[in-house]
Amino acid sequence: MPCRVAVDFGTSNTVLACWDEATGSARVLEIPGWSRPCSGDQVSTPQIPSLIHYAGGEARWIGQQVHDLGLLDSPATVRWMKHYISTRSPVRVPLPGGSRSYREVGADFLGAVLAALPAAAGEGDLEAVFPVPVESFEHYQDWVISLAGSAGIGRVRVVDEATAAAVASGLALRPGEVFMLFDMGGGTLDVSVVRLEEGENGQGRRCRVLGKAGEDIGGMRMDQWIFEDIRERCGSMPGGQAGMALSRPLLSACERAKEVLSVENETDISVRLLPGEGLEFSTPYTRGEFERLLEERGVFPRLNATVQRALQGAYSRGFSEDDLVGVVMVGGCSQIPAVKKALEHRFGREKIRYDHPLVTVARGAAACAAGIDLDDHVQHDYALRFWNSRTGAHEFRTLVRQGDPYPSRRPLARLLIRATYDGQAQLGVPIFEMGKAKRGDQAAHRELVSDPGGGVRLVDLPDEERELRDAFWMNEKAPFFIPANPPAMRDEARFEISFSLDENKRLLVTARDNRTGHVVMKDRPVVRLV
Ligand SMILES: Nc1ncnc2c1ncn2[C@@H]1O[C@H](COP(=O)(O)OP(=O)(O)OP(=O)(O)O)[C@@H](O)[C@H]1O
Ligand SMILES: [Mg+2]
Structure with missing residues:
Protein backbone atom coordinates (compact mmCIF):
# COMPACT_ATOMS: atom_id res chain seq x y z
CA MET A 1 0.00 0.00 0.00
CA PRO A 2 1.55 3.36 -0.98
CA CYS A 3 1.89 6.03 1.68
CA ARG A 4 0.22 9.21 0.40
CA VAL A 5 1.63 12.41 1.77
CA ALA A 6 1.38 16.15 1.28
CA VAL A 7 4.26 18.58 1.70
CA ASP A 8 3.11 22.19 2.11
CA PHE A 9 6.45 24.01 1.87
CA GLY A 10 5.39 27.47 3.04
CA THR A 11 7.20 30.79 3.06
CA SER A 12 6.99 30.82 6.87
CA ASN A 13 5.98 27.28 7.86
CA THR A 14 6.12 23.82 6.35
CA VAL A 15 3.30 21.39 7.12
CA LEU A 16 3.39 17.67 6.38
CA ALA A 17 0.30 15.48 6.27
CA CYS A 18 -0.49 11.92 5.27
CA TRP A 19 -3.70 10.27 4.23
CA ASP A 20 -4.96 7.72 6.70
CA GLU A 21 -6.82 5.03 4.74
CA ALA A 22 -8.36 3.55 7.89
CA THR A 23 -10.12 6.75 8.98
CA GLY A 24 -10.47 8.33 5.50
CA SER A 25 -8.90 11.55 6.77
CA ALA A 26 -5.64 13.48 6.68
CA ARG A 27 -3.26 13.37 9.64
CA VAL A 28 -0.69 16.12 10.23
CA LEU A 29 2.81 14.70 10.77
CA GLU A 30 5.44 15.72 13.26
CA ILE A 31 9.22 15.59 12.98
CA PRO A 32 10.49 15.56 16.57
CA GLY A 33 12.72 18.56 17.31
CA TRP A 34 11.91 20.33 14.04
CA SER A 35 8.14 20.74 14.49
CA ARG A 36 6.27 22.94 16.94
CA PRO A 37 2.55 23.24 17.64
CA CYS A 38 0.81 25.75 15.33
CA SER A 39 0.08 28.99 17.06
CA GLY A 40 -3.43 30.35 16.71
CA ASP A 41 -4.92 26.98 15.84
CA GLN A 42 -7.56 25.69 18.25
CA VAL A 43 -6.32 22.11 17.88
CA SER A 44 -2.60 21.79 18.45
CA THR A 45 -1.16 20.54 15.17
CA PRO A 46 2.54 20.49 14.33
CA GLN A 47 4.26 22.69 11.74
CA ILE A 48 7.94 23.14 10.90
CA PRO A 49 9.12 26.77 10.75
CA SER A 50 10.71 27.17 7.27
CA LEU A 51 14.12 28.02 8.73
CA ILE A 52 17.60 26.62 8.26
CA HIS A 53 20.75 27.59 10.14
CA TYR A 54 24.22 26.78 8.83
CA ALA A 55 26.30 25.98 11.87
CA GLY A 56 29.62 25.49 10.03
CA GLY A 57 30.90 22.39 8.22
CA GLU A 58 28.02 20.04 7.41
CA ALA A 59 26.05 20.95 10.54
CA ARG A 60 22.59 22.44 9.98
CA TRP A 61 19.73 23.24 12.28
CA ILE A 62 16.21 22.97 10.94
CA GLY A 63 12.84 24.50 11.88
CA GLN A 64 12.11 24.74 15.60
CA GLN A 65 15.73 23.84 16.44
CA VAL A 66 16.69 27.31 15.15
CA HIS A 67 14.27 28.95 17.61
CA ASP A 68 15.28 26.66 20.49
CA LEU A 69 18.95 27.57 20.02
CA GLY A 70 18.15 31.30 19.84
CA LEU A 71 19.53 31.50 16.30
CA LEU A 72 16.58 33.11 14.50
CA ASP A 73 18.37 36.42 14.02
CA SER A 74 21.78 34.99 13.17
CA PRO A 75 23.21 35.97 9.74
CA ALA A 76 23.75 32.21 9.19
CA THR A 77 19.99 31.58 9.43
CA VAL A 78 17.92 31.71 6.24
CA ARG A 79 14.17 32.23 6.07
CA TRP A 80 11.49 32.97 3.44
CA MET A 81 13.34 30.76 0.91
CA LYS A 82 10.17 29.91 -0.97
CA HIS A 83 9.53 33.55 -1.80
CA TYR A 84 13.02 34.12 -3.16
CA ILE A 85 13.01 30.85 -5.12
CA SER A 86 9.64 31.52 -6.71
CA THR A 87 10.59 35.08 -7.70
CA ARG A 88 13.85 33.78 -9.20
CA SER A 89 15.94 35.99 -6.95
CA PRO A 90 19.56 36.07 -8.19
CA VAL A 91 20.77 37.06 -4.71
CA ARG A 92 23.30 34.79 -3.03
CA VAL A 93 23.16 34.53 0.74
CA PRO A 94 26.51 35.05 2.51
CA LEU A 95 26.89 31.98 4.76
CA PRO A 96 29.66 30.16 6.62
CA GLY A 97 31.57 28.09 4.05
CA GLY A 98 30.61 30.38 1.12
CA SER A 99 27.56 32.03 -0.34
CA ARG A 100 24.56 30.01 -1.55
CA SER A 101 21.63 30.76 -3.82
CA TYR A 102 18.12 30.56 -2.39
CA ARG A 103 17.47 27.50 -4.54
CA GLU A 104 20.45 25.77 -2.92
CA VAL A 105 19.34 26.79 0.56
CA GLY A 106 15.75 25.72 -0.19
CA ALA A 107 17.05 22.38 -1.47
CA ASP A 108 19.02 21.91 1.78
CA PHE A 109 15.93 22.65 3.88
CA LEU A 110 13.31 20.77 1.87
CA GLY A 111 15.76 17.94 1.10
CA ALA A 112 16.27 17.43 4.86
CA VAL A 113 12.51 17.47 5.49
CA LEU A 114 11.87 14.97 2.68
CA ALA A 115 14.62 12.70 3.98
CA ALA A 116 12.92 12.68 7.40
CA LEU A 117 9.47 12.08 5.90
CA PRO A 118 9.47 8.25 5.67
CA ALA A 119 10.16 7.91 9.41
CA ALA A 120 7.29 10.31 10.20
CA ALA A 121 4.80 8.92 7.68
CA GLY A 122 5.31 5.18 8.22
CA GLU A 123 5.55 2.18 5.91
CA GLY A 124 4.99 2.16 2.16
CA ASP A 125 6.31 3.78 -0.99
CA LEU A 126 5.79 7.50 -0.83
CA GLU A 127 3.47 9.30 -3.22
CA ALA A 128 3.44 13.03 -2.66
CA VAL A 129 1.37 16.06 -3.54
CA PHE A 130 3.01 19.48 -3.25
CA PRO A 131 0.69 22.46 -3.01
CA VAL A 132 2.12 25.49 -4.87
CA PRO A 133 0.87 29.11 -5.02
CA VAL A 134 -1.81 29.87 -7.62
CA GLU A 135 0.52 32.29 -9.39
CA SER A 136 3.59 30.09 -9.15
CA PHE A 137 5.63 29.62 -12.26
CA GLU A 138 6.73 26.48 -14.05
CA HIS A 139 10.33 26.83 -12.85
CA TYR A 140 9.19 26.68 -9.21
CA GLN A 141 7.01 23.64 -9.82
CA ASP A 142 9.84 21.91 -11.67
CA TRP A 143 12.21 22.67 -8.81
CA VAL A 144 9.81 21.07 -6.32
CA ILE A 145 9.21 18.03 -8.53
CA SER A 146 12.89 17.38 -9.20
CA LEU A 147 13.75 17.75 -5.52
CA ALA A 148 11.07 15.20 -4.62
CA GLY A 149 12.45 12.89 -7.33
CA SER A 150 15.96 13.14 -5.86
CA ALA A 151 14.51 12.30 -2.44
CA GLY A 152 13.26 9.01 -3.92
CA ILE A 153 9.55 9.87 -3.94
CA GLY A 154 8.11 7.74 -6.74
CA ARG A 155 5.01 9.67 -7.70
CA VAL A 156 4.84 13.45 -7.40
CA ARG A 157 2.07 15.84 -8.29
CA VAL A 158 1.56 19.56 -7.74
CA VAL A 159 -1.77 21.18 -7.00
CA ASP A 160 -2.39 24.82 -6.28
CA GLU A 161 -2.61 25.89 -2.65
CA ALA A 162 -6.03 27.47 -2.86
CA THR A 163 -7.47 24.33 -4.40
CA ALA A 164 -5.84 22.06 -1.83
CA ALA A 165 -7.30 24.19 0.95
CA ALA A 166 -10.68 24.10 -0.78
CA VAL A 167 -10.55 20.29 -0.92
CA ALA A 168 -9.92 20.11 2.84
CA SER A 169 -12.72 22.52 3.66
CA GLY A 170 -14.93 20.93 1.02
CA LEU A 171 -14.77 17.62 2.84
CA ALA A 172 -17.27 19.13 5.28
CA LEU A 173 -19.53 20.55 2.57
CA ASP A 355 -10.91 26.32 9.52
CA HIS A 356 -7.63 25.23 11.18
CA PRO A 357 -5.98 28.17 9.44
CA LEU A 358 -2.43 26.83 9.35
CA VAL A 359 -2.79 23.21 8.28
CA THR A 360 -5.75 23.25 5.89
CA VAL A 361 -3.62 23.35 2.74
CA ALA A 362 -1.60 20.29 3.79
CA ARG A 363 -4.72 18.35 4.79
CA GLY A 364 -6.38 19.10 1.45
CA ALA A 365 -3.26 18.20 -0.50
CA ALA A 366 -3.18 14.84 1.31
CA ALA A 367 -6.78 14.30 0.21
CA CYS A 368 -5.71 15.11 -3.36
CA ALA A 369 -2.94 12.52 -2.99
CA ALA A 370 -5.61 10.03 -1.97
CA GLY A 371 -7.47 10.61 -5.22
CA ILE A 372 -9.98 13.43 -4.84
CA ASP A 373 -10.37 14.48 -8.45
CA LEU A 374 -9.76 18.01 -9.67
CA ASP A 375 -11.23 19.73 -12.64
CA ASP A 376 -9.01 22.68 -13.34
CA HIS A 377 -7.94 25.35 -15.81
CA VAL A 378 -4.75 27.08 -16.94
CA GLN A 379 -3.49 29.90 -14.78
CA HIS A 380 -1.36 32.09 -17.08
CA ASP A 381 -1.16 33.23 -20.69
CA TYR A 382 1.36 31.35 -22.84
CA ALA A 383 2.83 32.61 -26.08
CA LEU A 384 5.12 31.59 -28.92
CA ARG A 385 7.92 34.06 -29.59
CA PHE A 386 8.79 34.61 -33.26
CA TRP A 387 10.99 36.88 -35.30
CA ASN A 388 9.07 39.40 -37.39
CA SER A 389 11.38 40.22 -40.32
CA ARG A 390 9.13 43.13 -41.36
CA THR A 391 9.46 44.94 -38.03
CA GLY A 392 12.90 43.49 -37.26
CA ALA A 393 11.82 42.52 -33.72
CA HIS A 394 10.74 39.55 -31.65
CA GLU A 395 6.98 39.36 -31.10
CA PHE A 396 4.66 37.10 -29.13
CA ARG A 397 1.65 35.18 -30.40
CA THR A 398 -0.66 33.97 -27.61
CA LEU A 399 -1.39 30.24 -27.79
CA VAL A 400 -3.16 29.51 -24.50
CA ARG A 401 -5.05 31.98 -22.37
CA GLN A 402 -5.55 32.09 -18.64
CA GLY A 403 -8.79 30.24 -17.88
CA ASP A 404 -8.57 27.79 -20.81
CA PRO A 405 -9.67 24.36 -19.57
CA TYR A 406 -7.58 21.24 -20.00
CA PRO A 407 -7.54 18.80 -21.66
CA SER A 408 -8.53 20.91 -24.67
CA ARG A 409 -11.23 19.48 -26.86
CA ARG A 410 -9.96 21.07 -30.09
CA PRO A 411 -6.75 22.81 -31.15
CA LEU A 412 -6.21 26.03 -29.19
CA ALA A 413 -4.18 27.80 -31.87
CA ARG A 414 -3.06 27.21 -35.45
CA LEU A 415 -0.29 29.14 -37.14
CA LEU A 416 2.41 29.09 -39.78
CA ILE A 417 6.05 29.23 -38.82
CA ARG A 418 8.69 30.66 -41.13
CA ALA A 419 12.39 30.06 -41.52
CA THR A 420 14.66 32.98 -40.55
CA TYR A 421 17.60 32.11 -42.83
CA ASP A 422 18.41 30.06 -45.95
CA GLY A 423 19.20 26.40 -45.35
CA GLN A 424 17.53 26.26 -41.91
CA ALA A 425 17.33 22.55 -40.99
CA GLN A 426 15.26 22.93 -37.82
CA LEU A 427 12.74 25.54 -36.70
CA GLY A 428 12.51 26.34 -32.98
CA VAL A 429 9.31 26.56 -30.89
CA PRO A 430 10.17 28.93 -27.98
CA ILE A 431 7.29 29.07 -25.49
CA PHE A 432 6.97 31.92 -22.99
CA GLU A 433 4.89 32.21 -19.86
CA MET A 434 3.52 35.74 -19.74
CA GLY A 435 3.44 37.31 -16.26
CA LYS A 436 1.38 40.29 -15.29
CA ALA A 437 3.55 43.39 -15.25
CA LYS A 438 2.53 45.10 -12.03
CA ARG A 439 3.17 48.60 -13.23
CA GLY A 440 3.21 51.29 -10.61
CA ASP A 441 3.48 48.65 -7.90
CA GLN A 442 6.77 49.71 -6.36
CA ALA A 443 6.50 47.24 -3.47
CA ALA A 444 6.54 44.29 -5.89
CA HIS A 445 9.79 45.61 -7.29
CA ARG A 446 11.63 45.99 -3.99
CA GLU A 447 13.33 43.09 -2.31
CA LEU A 448 14.76 42.49 1.13
CA VAL A 449 18.37 41.29 0.84
CA SER A 450 20.98 40.17 3.34
CA ASP A 451 24.18 42.16 3.11
CA PRO A 452 27.67 40.83 3.75
CA GLY A 453 27.81 42.85 6.99
CA GLY A 454 25.14 40.56 8.44
CA GLY A 455 22.23 43.02 8.23
CA VAL A 456 19.20 43.19 5.97
CA ARG A 457 18.03 46.03 3.72
CA LEU A 458 15.49 46.76 0.98
CA VAL A 459 16.75 47.34 -2.57
CA ASP A 460 15.04 48.31 -5.84
CA LEU A 461 15.19 45.60 -8.49
CA PRO A 462 17.05 46.51 -11.70
CA ASP A 463 14.99 46.82 -14.92
CA GLU A 464 16.34 43.59 -16.50
CA GLU A 465 15.21 41.62 -13.51
CA ARG A 466 11.73 43.16 -13.56
CA GLU A 467 11.44 42.10 -17.20
CA LEU A 468 12.66 38.60 -16.39
CA ARG A 469 9.90 38.29 -13.81
CA ASP A 470 7.24 39.38 -16.32
CA ALA A 471 7.90 36.93 -19.22
CA PHE A 472 9.65 33.64 -18.75
CA TRP A 473 11.14 31.46 -21.50
CA MET A 474 9.88 28.07 -20.43
CA ASN A 475 11.84 25.77 -22.72
CA GLU A 476 15.06 27.74 -22.89
CA LYS A 477 17.03 24.90 -21.26
CA ALA A 478 15.28 22.15 -23.27
CA PRO A 479 14.64 23.79 -26.66
CA PHE A 480 12.10 22.20 -28.97
CA PHE A 481 12.70 22.00 -32.73
CA ILE A 482 10.76 20.84 -35.78
CA PRO A 483 13.14 19.25 -38.33
CA ALA A 484 12.94 20.64 -41.92
CA ASN A 485 14.03 18.09 -44.52
CA PRO A 486 14.99 19.41 -47.03
CA PRO A 487 16.14 22.58 -45.25
CA ALA A 488 13.92 25.68 -45.45
CA MET A 489 14.59 28.98 -47.20
CA ARG A 490 14.46 32.39 -45.47
CA ASP A 491 10.84 33.55 -44.92
CA GLU A 492 9.40 30.26 -46.26
CA ALA A 493 6.12 29.51 -44.40
CA ARG A 494 7.36 26.00 -43.89
CA PHE A 495 5.16 24.41 -41.18
CA GLU A 496 1.54 24.70 -40.22
CA ILE A 497 1.45 23.97 -36.51
CA SER A 498 -1.38 23.56 -34.05
CA PHE A 499 -1.38 23.37 -30.26
CA SER A 500 -3.57 21.56 -27.76
CA LEU A 501 -3.44 20.59 -24.05
CA ASP A 502 -3.54 17.11 -22.54
CA GLU A 503 -4.91 16.10 -19.12
CA ASN A 504 -1.53 16.81 -17.45
CA LYS A 505 -1.54 20.42 -18.71
CA ARG A 506 1.15 19.56 -21.26
CA LEU A 507 1.23 21.73 -24.37
CA LEU A 508 1.18 19.42 -27.42
CA VAL A 509 2.24 20.39 -30.92
CA THR A 510 1.24 18.90 -34.26
CA ALA A 511 3.22 20.04 -37.31
CA ARG A 512 2.53 19.63 -41.02
CA ASP A 513 5.31 20.28 -43.54
CA ASN A 514 3.90 22.59 -46.22
CA ARG A 515 6.64 21.63 -48.67
CA THR A 516 6.21 17.83 -48.47
CA GLY A 517 2.59 17.70 -47.25
CA HIS A 518 3.64 15.26 -44.45
CA VAL A 519 2.63 15.49 -40.80
CA VAL A 520 6.10 15.44 -39.23
CA MET A 521 4.92 15.26 -35.63
CA LYS A 522 1.59 14.67 -33.92
CA ASP A 523 0.69 15.72 -30.38
CA ARG A 524 4.31 15.94 -29.27
CA PRO A 525 4.64 17.46 -25.72
CA VAL A 526 6.61 20.72 -25.64
CA VAL A 527 6.24 21.98 -22.04
CA ARG A 528 3.94 21.56 -19.04
CA LEU A 529 1.88 24.62 -18.22
CA VAL A 530 0.81 25.95 -14.85
N1 LIG B 1 -2.07 35.66 14.88
C1 LIG B 1 -1.50 36.14 13.78
N2 LIG B 1 -1.76 37.41 13.36
C2 LIG B 1 -1.16 37.93 12.28
N3 LIG B 1 -0.31 37.26 11.51
C3 LIG B 1 -0.02 35.99 11.87
C4 LIG B 1 -0.60 35.37 13.01
N4 LIG B 1 -0.13 34.09 13.09
C5 LIG B 1 0.72 33.94 12.07
N5 LIG B 1 0.79 35.07 11.34
C6 LIG B 1 1.62 35.33 10.14
O1 LIG B 1 1.21 34.44 9.13
C7 LIG B 1 2.32 34.12 8.31
C8 LIG B 1 2.47 32.62 8.22
O2 LIG B 1 1.28 32.07 7.76
P1 LIG B 1 1.26 30.63 7.06
O3 LIG B 1 1.89 29.62 7.94
O4 LIG B 1 -0.14 30.41 6.61
O5 LIG B 1 2.21 30.94 5.82
P2 LIG B 1 2.93 29.93 4.83
O6 LIG B 1 2.00 28.82 4.52
O7 LIG B 1 4.26 29.55 5.38
O8 LIG B 1 3.18 30.89 3.57
P3 LIG B 1 2.73 30.75 2.03
O9 LIG B 1 1.59 29.81 1.97
O10 LIG B 1 2.35 32.14 1.63
O11 LIG B 1 3.95 30.27 1.35
C9 LIG B 1 3.54 34.78 8.95
O12 LIG B 1 3.81 36.00 8.29
C10 LIG B 1 3.08 35.00 10.37
O13 LIG B 1 3.76 36.08 10.98
MG1 LIG C 1 0.60 28.47 3.03
Missing part, protein backbone atom coordinates in the same frame (compact mmCIF):
# COMPACT_ATOMS: atom_id res chain seq x y z
CA ARG A 174 -22.34 19.02 0.58
CA PRO A 175 -21.91 18.23 -3.12
CA GLY A 176 -23.18 21.02 -5.30
CA GLU A 177 -22.16 23.79 -2.90
CA VAL A 178 -19.96 26.63 -4.12
CA PHE A 179 -17.54 28.29 -1.73
CA MET A 180 -14.53 30.57 -1.66
CA LEU A 181 -11.19 29.73 -0.14
CA PHE A 182 -9.09 32.67 1.02
CA ASP A 183 -5.52 31.71 2.03
CA MET A 184 -3.29 34.54 3.16
CA GLY A 185 0.04 33.14 4.31
CA GLY A 186 3.59 34.37 4.76
CA GLY A 187 4.32 34.90 1.06
CA THR A 188 1.17 34.95 -1.01
CA LEU A 189 -2.58 35.42 -1.04
CA ASP A 190 -4.34 32.59 -2.89
CA VAL A 191 -8.07 32.72 -3.54
CA SER A 192 -10.24 30.13 -5.24
CA VAL A 193 -13.91 29.61 -5.89
CA VAL A 194 -14.76 25.94 -5.94
CA ARG A 195 -17.76 23.69 -6.39
CA LEU A 196 -17.81 20.26 -4.88
CA GLU A 197 -19.32 17.60 -7.13
CA GLU A 198 -20.21 13.97 -6.56
CA GLY A 199 -18.21 11.65 -8.85
CA GLU A 200 -19.89 9.39 -11.40
CA ASN A 201 -22.36 6.90 -9.80
CA GLY A 202 -21.74 8.47 -6.41
CA GLN A 203 -18.10 7.30 -6.56
CA GLY A 204 -15.56 9.69 -5.04
CA ARG A 205 -15.71 13.45 -5.12
CA ARG A 206 -14.64 16.01 -7.61
CA CYS A 207 -13.57 19.51 -6.78
CA ARG A 208 -14.30 21.82 -9.67
CA VAL A 209 -12.31 25.03 -9.66
CA LEU A 210 -14.51 27.81 -11.01
CA GLY A 211 -12.09 30.66 -10.55
CA LYS A 212 -8.79 31.38 -8.85
CA ALA A 213 -6.34 34.21 -8.42
CA GLY A 214 -3.13 34.88 -6.55
CA GLU A 215 -1.23 37.94 -5.41
CA ASP A 216 2.19 38.49 -3.97
CA ILE A 217 1.06 39.84 -0.59
CA GLY A 218 1.47 38.07 2.70
CA GLY A 219 2.92 38.36 6.17
CA MET A 220 6.52 38.72 5.05
CA ARG A 221 5.75 41.92 3.12
CA MET A 222 3.87 43.32 6.12
CA ASP A 223 6.88 42.65 8.35
CA GLN A 224 9.05 44.56 5.86
CA TRP A 225 6.60 47.47 5.79
CA ILE A 226 6.59 47.74 9.59
CA PHE A 227 10.40 47.52 9.48
CA GLU A 228 10.61 50.38 6.95
CA ASP A 229 8.00 52.39 8.84
CA ILE A 230 9.93 52.12 12.11
CA ARG A 231 13.24 53.03 10.48
CA GLU A 232 11.72 56.03 8.73
CA ARG A 233 9.79 57.32 11.71
CA CYS A 234 12.26 56.79 14.52
CA GLY A 235 15.13 59.21 14.41
CA SER A 236 16.45 57.60 17.61
CA MET A 237 17.33 54.38 15.80
CA PRO A 238 21.13 53.86 15.74
CA GLY A 239 22.84 54.08 12.34
CA GLY A 240 26.03 52.51 10.91
CA GLN A 241 27.30 49.16 12.21
CA ALA A 242 25.00 49.29 15.23
CA GLY A 243 21.95 49.83 13.04
CA MET A 244 23.00 46.91 10.86
CA ALA A 245 23.40 44.62 13.86
CA LEU A 246 19.91 45.57 14.98
CA SER A 247 18.24 45.07 11.60
CA ARG A 248 17.66 41.30 11.80
CA PRO A 249 16.28 41.26 15.36
CA LEU A 250 14.21 44.32 14.46
CA LEU A 251 12.64 42.47 11.52
CA SER A 252 11.76 39.52 13.80
CA ALA A 253 10.35 41.96 16.37
CA CYS A 254 8.17 43.49 13.60
CA GLU A 255 6.83 40.02 12.74
CA ARG A 256 6.03 39.31 16.40
CA ALA A 257 4.35 42.71 16.77
CA LYS A 258 2.15 42.02 13.73
CA GLU A 259 1.02 38.73 15.32
CA VAL A 260 0.45 40.26 18.78
CA LEU A 261 -1.60 43.10 17.26
CA SER A 262 -4.15 40.50 16.13
CA VAL A 263 -5.16 40.15 19.78
CA GLU A 264 -3.85 43.30 21.51
CA ASN A 265 -4.38 46.96 20.66
CA GLU A 266 -0.82 47.98 21.42
CA THR A 267 2.59 46.34 21.74
CA ASP A 268 6.27 47.26 22.02
CA ILE A 269 8.71 46.66 19.22
CA SER A 270 11.93 46.26 21.16
CA VAL A 271 15.36 44.98 20.33
CA ARG A 272 18.17 44.64 22.84
CA LEU A 273 21.61 43.43 21.85
CA LEU A 274 23.87 45.23 24.33
CA PRO A 275 21.80 47.51 26.59
CA GLY A 276 23.61 50.71 27.51
CA GLU A 277 25.90 50.64 24.44
CA GLY A 278 23.42 52.07 21.97
CA LEU A 279 22.51 48.59 20.80
CA GLU A 280 18.98 48.71 22.07
CA PHE A 281 15.82 50.12 20.71
CA SER A 282 12.18 50.20 21.70
CA THR A 283 9.04 51.86 20.40
CA PRO A 284 5.34 51.34 21.02
CA TYR A 285 3.26 50.28 18.01
CA THR A 286 -0.53 50.19 17.91
CA ARG A 287 -3.03 48.20 15.92
CA GLY A 288 -4.28 51.51 14.49
CA GLU A 289 -0.78 52.34 13.18
CA PHE A 290 -0.47 48.88 11.65
CA GLU A 291 -3.87 49.18 9.98
CA ARG A 292 -2.97 52.60 8.62
CA LEU A 293 0.18 51.10 7.18
CA LEU A 294 -1.82 48.34 5.47
CA GLU A 295 -4.07 51.04 4.00
CA GLU A 296 -1.17 53.18 2.80
CA ARG A 297 0.39 50.14 1.11
CA GLY A 298 -2.87 49.44 -0.72
CA VAL A 299 -3.47 46.02 0.87
CA PHE A 300 -7.24 46.24 0.86
CA PRO A 301 -7.75 47.24 -2.80
CA ARG A 302 -5.28 44.48 -3.78
CA LEU A 303 -7.06 41.99 -1.60
CA ASN A 304 -10.44 42.96 -3.07
CA ALA A 305 -9.06 42.83 -6.61
CA THR A 306 -7.74 39.30 -6.03
CA VAL A 307 -11.09 38.17 -4.63
CA GLN A 308 -12.78 39.82 -7.61
CA ARG A 309 -10.52 38.05 -10.13
CA ALA A 310 -11.32 34.67 -8.56
CA LEU A 311 -15.04 35.51 -8.69
CA GLN A 312 -14.69 36.63 -12.30
CA GLY A 313 -13.63 33.10 -13.26
CA ALA A 314 -16.75 31.76 -11.55
CA TYR A 315 -18.99 34.34 -13.31
CA SER A 316 -17.60 33.29 -16.67
CA ARG A 317 -18.62 29.71 -15.84
CA GLY A 318 -22.19 30.74 -15.06
CA PHE A 319 -22.00 31.15 -11.27
CA SER A 320 -22.82 34.28 -9.33
CA GLU A 321 -21.76 35.61 -5.95
CA ASP A 322 -25.18 34.62 -4.58
CA ASP A 323 -24.23 30.97 -5.16
CA LEU A 324 -21.44 31.20 -2.55
CA VAL A 325 -22.40 29.27 0.59
CA GLY A 326 -19.33 30.39 2.51
CA VAL A 327 -15.92 31.99 2.52
CA VAL A 328 -13.31 29.92 4.34
CA MET A 329 -10.31 31.90 5.64
CA VAL A 330 -7.02 30.08 6.20
CA GLY A 331 -3.33 31.06 6.46
CA GLY A 332 -1.63 32.95 9.28
CA CYS A 333 -2.56 36.44 8.00
CA SER A 334 -6.25 35.57 7.93
CA GLN A 335 -6.01 36.13 11.69
CA ILE A 336 -5.37 39.86 11.23
CA PRO A 337 -8.56 41.62 12.40
CA ALA A 338 -8.49 44.20 9.55
CA VAL A 339 -8.23 41.40 6.97
CA LYS A 340 -11.14 39.53 8.58
CA LYS A 341 -13.14 42.78 8.67
CA ALA A 342 -12.49 43.43 4.98
CA LEU A 343 -13.93 40.04 4.04
CA GLU A 344 -16.84 40.33 6.47
CA HIS A 345 -17.62 43.71 4.93
CA ARG A 346 -17.46 42.26 1.41
CA PHE A 347 -19.48 39.05 1.99
CA GLY A 348 -21.38 39.51 5.27
CA ARG A 349 -20.24 38.14 8.61
CA GLU A 350 -22.45 35.03 8.48
CA LYS A 351 -20.62 33.69 5.43
CA ILE A 352 -17.13 33.78 6.91
CA ARG A 353 -15.59 30.66 8.49
CA TYR A 354 -12.20 29.79 9.93
